[in-house]
Amino acid sequence: MNQDKEYILKIARDKNVRFVRLWFSDILGNLKSFAINIDELEDALTEGVRFDGSTLSGVTRTEEHELLAVPDPETFQILPWRPKEDSVARMFCDIYKTDMTPYEGDSRFVLKRALKKAADKGYIFYTGPEIEFFFLKNSTKPEFIDRGGYFDLTPLDTASDYRRQTVLTLQQMGIDIISSHHEGAYSQHEIDLRHTDALATADNILTFRIVAKEIAQMNNIFASFMPKPFSDQNGSGLHIHMSLFKNDKNIFFDKNKDYLLSDTAKHFISGVLKHTNEFFAVTNQWINSYKRFHAEFEAPTFASWGTGSNAMLVRVPECRHDKPNSMRIEIRNPDPSCNPYLALAVILNAGLKGIENNYEFEKPSDMSSKPREGQKLPETLSEALVYFLNSELIDETLGSYIKEIFIENKRIEIDAFNRHVSDFEISNYFHIL
Numbered sequence: 374m375n376q377d378k379e380y381i382l383k384i385a386r387d388k389n390v391r392f393v394r395l396w397f398s399d400i401l402g403n404l405k406s407f408a409i410n411i412d413e414l415e416d417a418l419t420e421g422v423r424f425d426g427s428t429l430s431g432v433t434r435t436e437e438h439e440l441l442a443v444p445d446p447e448t449f450q451i452l453p454w455r456p457k458e459d460s461v462a463r464m465f466c467d468i469y470k471t472d473m474t475p476y477e478g479d480s481r482f483v484l485k486r487a488l489k490k491a492a493d494k495g496y497i498f499y500t501g502p503e504i505e506f507f508f509l510k511n512s513t514k515p516e517f518i519d520r521g522g523y524f525d526l527t528p529l530d531t532a533s534d535y536r537r538q539t540v541l542t543l544q545q546m547g548i549d550i551i552s553s554h555h556e557g558a559y560s561q562h563e564i565d566l567r568h569t570d571a572l573a574t575a576d577n578i579l580t581f582r583i584v585a586k587e588i589a590q591m592n593n594i595f596a597s598f599m600p601k602p603f604s605d606q607n608g609s610g611l612h613i614h615m616s617l618f619k620n621d622k623n624i625f626f627d628k629n630k631d632y633l634l635s636d637t638a639k640h641f642i643s644g645v646l647k648h649t650n651e652f653f654a655v656t657n658q659w660i661n662s663y664k665r666f667h668a669e670f671e672a673p674t675f676a677s678w679g680t681g682s683n684a685m686l687v688r689v690p691e692c693r694h695d696k697p698n699s700m701r702i703e704i705r706n707p708d709p710s711c712n713p714y715l716a717l718a719v720i721l722n723a724g725l726k727g728i729e730n731n732y733e734f735e736k737p738s739d740m741s742s743k744p745r746e747g748q749k750l751p752e753t754l755s756e757a758l759v760y761f762l763n764s765e766l767i768d769e770t771l772g773s774y775i776k777e778i779f780i781e782n783k784r785i786e787i788d789a790f791n792r793h794v795s796d797f798e799i800s801n802y803f804h805i806l
Contacts, residue, residue, distance in 0.1 A: 377446035378418045385411055388451055391459040395422060395442050396579070397466045398480045400778050401431040401658065402712030404579050407442075408461075417444055421469060429468065429478050431782040440476055442466035448576060453545040454587050465576050477774040480714035484575055487718040487770060491725060497618045498721050501551070501568035501701070504581055504709050505609035507560050507602060508532040512595040515602040517560045525555045532594075536562050539588045546584070548577050557671065558606035568614065568701075571721065575713040578611070582709070600657070600708040601664035608665030608672065611707040613720070614690075616700060617641065626692065626700035632680060632737075633692050633700060639734035642678055642687055642702055644727020645720060646748075649676045649686060649706070651764035652719035653750065654757040654783065655771075656707035660790050663753050665708065673705055675748045677738035685738065686750070706750065715771065722770045758783055 385393070392408045395417070399405055405428050409417055421441030429440075444464035455461035468479035475482045491498050510516040519531040526533070533555070540550050549567035556563045566577055582598055589596035601608035616625050617637065625638035634642075657663065666672045671683045678687035685705065692700045707716050726732070738748075751757035758780065761767055767776055 378415065381418065381446050381449050382415060384449065385414060385462065388460050388462070389458065390451070390462045392461045393417070393444070394452070394461060394463045395444060395466050396463050397429070397442060397468060398579060398712060398714060399429045399431050400478065400480060400712065400775060401782060402480070402579070402710070402715070403431070404583055405429070418446065426468070426476065426478070430778050432785055439471055441469045441471060441473070443469055450546045453542050454591065477772055478778065480712055480775070481572070481575070483771060483775065484572055484714040484718045487721050488571060491617070491721060495619045498571045499568045499616050499618060500571045500574040500717060501566055501614040502574060502578060503563055503565045503612040503614070504578065505556050505561060505563045505611070506585060506709055507558070507597045507599070507609065508535050508562060508589060509560055509595045509597055515597070518594060520559045521555045523555065523557045532560065532562065535588055535592055535594065536564070539585050540564060542584050542588060543581060546580060548580060556607070558603065561607065561609065568616070571717045575717055578709070578713040598709040600659060600662045600710055607670045609709050610665070610672065610705060611709040611711065612703055612705050613707060613717070614701040614703045615720070616702070623698045623700050625702065626697035628694055628697070632689055633694070634689065637728055638700070638702065640727040640732050641724035642727070643732035643734050644724045645687060645704060646676045646678060647732055648723035648726065648764070648766050650751055650757070650760040651766050652723060653706065654754065654761040655719050656711050656716045657757065658711055658783070660754050660786060662708050662710070663751070666750060666752070674750055675738070676750060677748060679737040715775070719766065719770050723766060726766065754783060755787060
């Protein structure tokens with residue numbers, strides 16, 4: 374830590390950093406922050422900075438309680454959109470109680486705990502997200518900027534410059550980008566991040582969301598990560614490519630097995646499929662999330678796996694025999710508005726359960742035939758919460774504190790939704806009732 378601290382302090386001096394924004398996530402995955410003067414950075418790296426911990430509880434915030442935000446030196450980055458003459462940096466923080474024990478309500482700690490469980494078995498969990506989102510005219514109501522489609526170019530992809538600015542800014546912040554393109558819906562875009570360890574992926578997803586919004590704001594438009602802002606267009610997904618490495622080898626690959634999937638990979642997939650309904654409320658946490666899950670909108674509706682169809686919950690992309698380290702599986706149900714720390718933690722632990730218990734592996738689903746009974750995904754947040762409440766996986770992964778606060782947040786959301794009279798009700802019922 375001392376070497377890291379000295380290195381960070383030197384960079385801060387060399388780059389004329391005047392303020393450091395300390396970043397952390399609340400339980401719903403909203404990025405929270407407060408700034409410290411550069412003169413406070415040395416003490417912050419050693420002792421943390423006290424703040425009101427009720428900000429981590431989402432909309433259920435009640436009484437104040439004091440916690441410590443301890444910056445992670447590996448996450449120090451200059452914010453490219455701030456003035457260069459008086460630079461501003463950011464650092465992600467781990468949250469501790471005042472006695473310096475980890476805070477049970479810290480989402481980042483939940484993922485770290487899951488990664489340690491994997492590491493104790495010799496595994497490193499690598500992930501690479503495909504992030505879909507919309508660039509829209511304003512933040513007051515969803516209005517298209519363009520009417521482009523999948524992989525379209527100018528003139529249909531009129532927001533290509535905004536997407537390019539987003540990519541360049543992410544790269545300035547040390548985030549490697551594989552590709553970017555216009556997505557299937559009007560005004561929808563996708564940017565794919567390179568595989569890295571899961572903790573860095575979660576940090577990168579939060580960074581991605583704020584970068585896209587900053588770029589949009591600078592161009593007088595709005596970036597939205599709402600899962601389904603338009604009824605007649607595809608929603609936005611967060612497709613996550615995953616692999617497990619052990620001793621620098623991808624243990625999901627086996628050249629002698631069907632689909633090149635090792636037994637470990639097959640058990641991991643089986644664990645994800647078996648426990649999907651239990652963690653669905655985490656990966657798809659909003660009422661709006663469930664408007665996306667219809668087959669005609671390229672989203673899964675059953676807990677199935679396959680090698681090609683975009684209707685599968687888990688897809689196994691083709692892998693070359695001579696590139697074993699590129700073997701991966703892709704989970705397609707999460708959306709970009711989830712809490713990435715909690716989402717990656719529950720997905721990892723579901724897969725590990727499959728490995729630990731040798732879950733039976735079934736053949737890939739044929740979506741032209743009737744799907745197997747019992748494999749239907751939750752159709753509403755309320756339905757997903759029933760599975761969530763009764764899940765040992767959730768208890769083990771999130772812990773009782775986060776589970777209770779998460780449930781409280783979702784009940785508030787559902788109650789507010791149930792009391793709201795929608796445009797649908799007015800247009801369909803008012804004139805006849």
